[in-house]
Amino acid sequence: MTPVAKKNSAAAPKLIIEGLSKQYGSVTALEPTHLTVPTGEFLTLLGPSGSGKTTLLQMVCGLVEPTSGRILIDGRDQTQTPVHQRDIGLVFQHYALFPHLTVAENIEFPLRMRAMSAAEIKQRVKDVLTMVQLDHLAARFPRELSGGQQQRVALARSFVYQPSIILMDEPLGALDKKLREHMQIEIKQLHRETGATIIYVTHDQEEALALSDRICLMNHARIEQLGSPHEIYAHPATAFAADFIGISNIFRGKVDTSNGEARLATPQGKFRLPAGASYSGAEAAIVIRPEQISLGGDNGNTVVGRVTDAVYAGSETRLIVNLDQGEMVIARLPPGQPAPAYGERATLSWNPDAAVLVP
Amino acid sequence: MNGKGTASMTAITAPAAPLRQRLLRPNALWLAVPGIAFLAIFFLYPVLRLLALSVQDPASGALSVATYARIANTDVYLQVLGITFKIAANTALFSILLGYPLAYWLAGLKEGLRERMVLLVMVPFWTSYLVKTFAWMVILGRTGVINSMLTGSGLASQPLPLAYNEFGVMVGMVHAMVPLAVLTMLPVMIGVDRRLIQAAQALGAAPAQSFWLIYFKLSLPGVTAGGLLVFISSLGFFIVPALLGGRRETMLAQLIITQVQELLNWAFAGALAAMMLVAALVTVWLYDRLFGLSSLSGETSAQDRGPGRLRLLGLTILRIIAKASAVLADVVRRVIGASGTRRLLPIYCTLALMFLVLPTMLVIPIGFTSSQFLEFPPPGYSLQWFETYFSSPVWLSATLRSFGVAAATAICGTIIGGLAALALARSNSRWGGVVFATFLAPLIVPRIIIAVGLFYLFAQMGLVATNVGLVIGHTVLALPFAFVTITAILKNYDWRLDQAAAVLGANRFKTLLLVTVPLVKGGLVAAFLFAFITSFDELTIAIFISGGIKTTLPKQMWDDMILQLNPTLAAVSVVVFVIVTVLLLLAERFRRTT
Numbered sequence: 001m002t003p004v005a006k007k008n009s010a011a012a013p014k015l016i017i018e019g020l021s022k023q024y025g026s027v028t029a030l031e032p033t034h035l036t037v038p039t040g041e042f043l044t045l046l047g048p049s050g051s052g053k054t055t056l057l058q059m060v061c062g063l064v065e066p067t068s069g070r071i072l073i074d075g076r077d078q079t080q081t082p083v084h085q086r087d088i089g090l091v092f093q094h095y096a097l098f099p100h101l102t103v104a105e106n107i108e109f110p111l112r113m114r115a116m117s118a119a120e121i122k123q124r125v126k127d128v129l130t131m132v133q134l135d136h137l138a139a140r141f142p143r144e145l146s147g148g149q150q151q152r153v154a155l156a157r158s159f160v161y162q163p164s165i166i167l168m169d170e171p172l173g174a175l176d177k178k179l180r181e182h183m184q185i186e187i188k189q190l191h192r193e194t195g196a197t198i199i200y201v202t203h204d205q206e207e208a209l210a211l212s213d214r215i216c217l218m219n220h221a222r223i224e225q226l227g228s229p230h231e232i233y234a235h236p237a238t239a240f241a242a243d244f245i246g247i248s249n250i251f252r253g254k255v256d257t258s259n260g261e262a263r264l265a266t267p268q269g270k271f272r273l274p275a276g277a278s279y280s281g282a283e284a285a286i287v288i289r290p291e292q293i294s295l296g297g298d299n300g301n302t303v304v305g306r307v308t309d310a311v312y313a314g315s316e317t318r319l320i321v322n323l324d325q326g327e328m329v330i331a332r333l334p335p336g337q338p339a340p341a342y343g344e345r346a347t348l349s350w351n352p353d354a355a356v357l358v359p
Numbered sequence: 360m361n362g363k364g365t366a367s368m369t370a371i372t373a374p375a376a377p378l379r380q381r382l383l384r385p386n387a388l389w390l391a392v393p394g395i396a397f398l399a400i401f402f403l404y405p406v407l408r409l410l411a412l413s414v415q416d417p418a419s420g421a422l423s424v425a426t427y428a429r430i431a432n433t434d435v436y437l438q439v440l441g442i443t444f445k446i447a448a449n450t451a452l453f454s455i456l457l458g459y460p461l462a463y464w465l466a467g468l469k470e471g472l473r474e475r476m477v478l479l480v481m482v483p484f485w486t487s488y489l490v491k492t493f494a495w496m497v498i499l500g501r502t503g504v505i506n507s508m509l510t511g512s513g514l515a516s517q518p519l520p521l522a523y524n525e526f527g528v529m530v531g532m533v534h535a536m537v538p539l540a541v542l543t544m545l546p547v548m549i550g551v552d553r554r555l556i557q558a559a560q561a562l563g564a565a566p567a568q569s570f571w572l573i574y575f576k577l578s579l580p581g582v583t584a585g586g587l588l589v590f591i592s593s594l595g596f597f598i599v600p601a602l603l604g605g606r607r608e609t610m611l612a613q614l615i616i617t618q619v620q621e622l623l624n625w626a627f628a629g630a631l632a633a634m635m636l637v638a639a640l641v642t643v644w645l646y647d648r649l650f651g652l653s654s655l656s657g658e659t660s661a662q663d664r665g666p667g668r669l670r671l672l673g674l675t676i677l678r679i680i681a682k683a684s685a686v687l688a689d690v691v692r693r694v695i696g697a698s699g700t701r702r703l704l705p706i707y708c709t710l711a712l713m714f715l716v717l718p719t720m721l722v723i724p725i726g727f728t729s730s731q732f733l734e735f736p737p738p739g740y741s742l743q744w745f746e747t748y749f750s751s752p753v754w755l756s757a758t759l760r761s762f763g764v765a766a767a768t769a770i771c772g773t774i775i776g777g778l779a780a781l782a783l784a785r786s787n788s789r790w791g792g793v794v795f796a797t798f799l800a801p802l803i804v805p806r807i808i809i810a811v812g813l814f815y816l817f818a819q820m821g822l823v824a825t826n827v828g829l830v831i832g833h834t835v836l837a838l839p840f841a842f843v844t845i846t847a848i849l850k851n852y853d854w855r856l857d858q859a860a861a862v863l864g865a866n867r868f869k870t871l872l873l874v875t876v877p878l879v880k881g882g883l884v885a886a887f888l889f890a891f892i893t894s895f896d897e898l899t900i901a902i903f904i905s906g907g908i909k910t911t912l913p914k915q916m917w918d919d920m921i922l923q924l925n926p927t928l929a930a931v932s933v934v935v936f937v938i939v940t941v942l943l944l945l946a947e948r949f950r951r952t953t
Contacts, residue, residue: 061561063557063561083557083561084560084566085563086561089561089562090561090562098558098573099577101674109564109572110562110563113568157562158562161563
């Protein structure tokens with residue numbers, strides 16, 4: 001398989017989802033949803049369990065029939081196409097390798113289904129095995145492989161026939177943390193080398209941040225926010241988005257404009273809002289990331305409390321402070337800065353512009 | 360390592376205990392000893408003795424192959440051997456063919472619904488062969504249900520030859536064996552990961568292709584195990600061929616019965632039994648070589664051994680079948696539509712379940728007939744045949760004897776089998792596999808061989824025509840069922856509870872009595888009931904051991920059925936059917952609540 005130059009997102013969209021929804025009796029698994037995925041994109045569906053991400057994935061590959069809406073792949077309506085004619089790659093969490101077939105035979109399977117010539121099958125299997133570095137295991141059976149190797153075979157099997165879209169349903173969920181991080185790099189590399197369009201389901205926000213071109217954050221059977229990892233991290237659209245991705249300090253309160261300047265009145269104090277923040281209702285919340293909070297000083301907004309813990313994590317120290325008004329704040333101390341001792345009083349502050357106002 | 364370190368090491372590692380001490384060390388496996396001793400005396404020894412008789416000269420006791428020479432030189436015996444193989448093989452083939460779609464459908468059901476539907480297979484599985492065969496005699500006979508309907512409606516001018524020929528035997532045999540095939544295939548099929556089918560379809564396989572290339576291949580161990588069990592069980596069959604077949608369907612077991620009962624030719628019976636046993640063992644051996652015996656216990660993992668030629672040939676054949684059936688499925692879908700195609704399997708399974716359940720059900724109204732004949736539908740209803748049954752001293756004493764023998768068998772079987780199951784669950788000795796095989800062996804060896812062997816042994820011990828003899832014989836047959844049931848329950852038992860009891864101060868016996876037994880009670884009751892049913896409708900051993908007036912219910916039924924069919928038999932069948940079904944449903948309930 002030759003590396004394909006990654007097409008930019010100006011190319012025709014690979015997948016268009018129009019008003020797709022799924023209803024199980026009175027339970028809504030997915031509200032009518034619109035989504036467009038450009039060719040070559042790595043899109044992650046991220047969300048807690050029951051948020052509708054797996055339902056969406058299963059409808060795209062055809063394992064679940066939608067209640068309403070359309071699915072267009074390469075501009076063609078595929079809503080009614082049966083699974084086996086959709087030309088989609090699917091990687092399961094449980095690998096779904098065929099236990100009675102060898103590694104090579106597993107990878108051959110989709111090629112045989114497409115009635116390719118023996119010579120081409122041989123060549124493609126060889127190439128893809130090289131790509132996932134499993135050449136030496138071609139004649140083994142899945143049960144003779146480690147978890148990581150099995151997942152590489154599953155990846156190879158879904159890449160070998162160059163399907164139009166590759167769907168991955170929590171493919172690294174069964175692996176331990178170290179192996180998971182290693183496989184993330186491999187998947188990223190495969191994506192770069194093949195230029196495939198990948199839709200990846202996970203509930204692990206770190207994985208989503210590490211892998212994705214864009215993240216589609218889902219909650220309560222609908223899309224909460226869609227954007228690049230940086231956009232979602234730096235500019236969460238909702239308190240849920242802020243809370244789900246990364247560590248956040250969230251203060252809820254009422255917007256108070258009585259003194260000419262808008263402030264957020266919370267039980268923990270009145271805080272200045274970021275410049276140019278727009279708000280619609282009176283209820284709002286501000287979100288501050290731990291790395292935006294510094295110990296001591298006065299950067300505009302200040303809170304005071306007692307240190308309950310300092311968690312040393314190698315490259316940083318997380319300081320946990322219990323505010324006098326009964327709220328917990330997490331601050332990130334840069335390496336080298338000494339942390340105050342347990343029980344000491346501490347003043348924390350942040351620049352109002354570093355915070356994000358969310359409804 | 361310095362000298363001091365070595366010294367302390369030796370002090371810690373105790374010297375190996377002398378051999379005798381090691382053998383006598385308390386080991387849970389000792390609990391299996393009563394069972395092993397029992398099977399050695401009343402199963403292994405009589406069977407081996409019978410085989411030995413076949414190579415002995417009856418007069419001098421010297422080694423002789425005269426009986427085998429006689430068999431080899433007599434066309435009739437070779438013919439019977441051929442017929443036996445043919446009928447057994449055909450029964451296995453048809454049972455698998457008819458049973459596979461049913462097992463497939465059952466495996467795909469949600470667990471709760473599946474458990475209820477499986478009962479529709481369990482009931483015919485445990486229903487007495489005599490009752491089932493009686494039903495088919497009533498249905499297929501010259502004046503039977505089908506023929507009277509055909510001639511009555513004018514569809515046929517004269518009765519069709521449905522019974523007392525090969526057709527009748529095959530119907531009866533397949534009907535008797537489909538449940539065994541289904542129940543053997545089912546665990547393997549439930550074990551097949553259906554998500555693999557989704558994966559195959561996502562990779563581009565049409566539904567028919569994903570079935571053959573993935574599901575069918577992974578369910579094959581179940582298919583071969585089912586085929587093996589049906590084949591071996593059929594080898595020793597005599598009830599169906601004797602009652603539904605003609606002269607040309609005489610099977611080996613019938614020949615053995617004649618040799619023993621009418622001719623008292625032990626050597627000859629031994630030789631015939633040896634041939635049957637060898638046939639069974641060779642089949643098992645072949646099976647083990649081809650598929651591995653472990654797949655008998657319902658393991659899903661198909662032990663594919665490397666990229667062998669045989670394996671590749673198998674895959675190629677499957678690919679051809681898969682491609683052909685994908686085309687066929689396309690045509691079928693075009694003809695009857697997608698929804699029609701989806702309905703094919705449920706329709707087939709409904710028909711298959713009706714085939715399994717309805718014939719026996721037919722006996723119930725006939726038992727209540729007012730007619731003197733076995734007519735269906737009955738011209739009127741009455742209780743006269745039940746009155747005949749319950750006022751007949753012969754039938755009543757046979758019924759009571761069956762109940763008593765079954766109860767004693769159930770107690771013995773549950774205790775011996777339970778101790779053995781406990782031994783196996785608590786021991787990780789390398790002899791565990793051997794013990795397991797020993798306790799299942801009475802299931803593999805055809806019953807007729809055990810029966811004849813026991814008859815010879817009991818004749819010497821004076822146990823023929825005694826209740827003790829019956830109980831011993833039935834316990835041999837019931838042991839595997841009790842053992843397997845309790846083993847399955849103990850597999851799910853949390854042994855840490857026993858450790859907890861020990862820590863809290865209970866000794867081993869009190870732990871067993873106060874913790875283990877109460878927790879596995881349901882399984883024990885189920886084992887008791889399965890052992891009871893096994894004894895209650897056992898015929899083979901009863902034919903030999905319960906002579907004269909000391910007859911059991913199945914033996915009395917058998918004698919009547921050979922002489923003359925009458926409505927009393929229908930009434931007796933109803934009683935037997937109801938008792939066995941109720942006990943079975945109870946057993947299933949207890950088994951599941953544990």
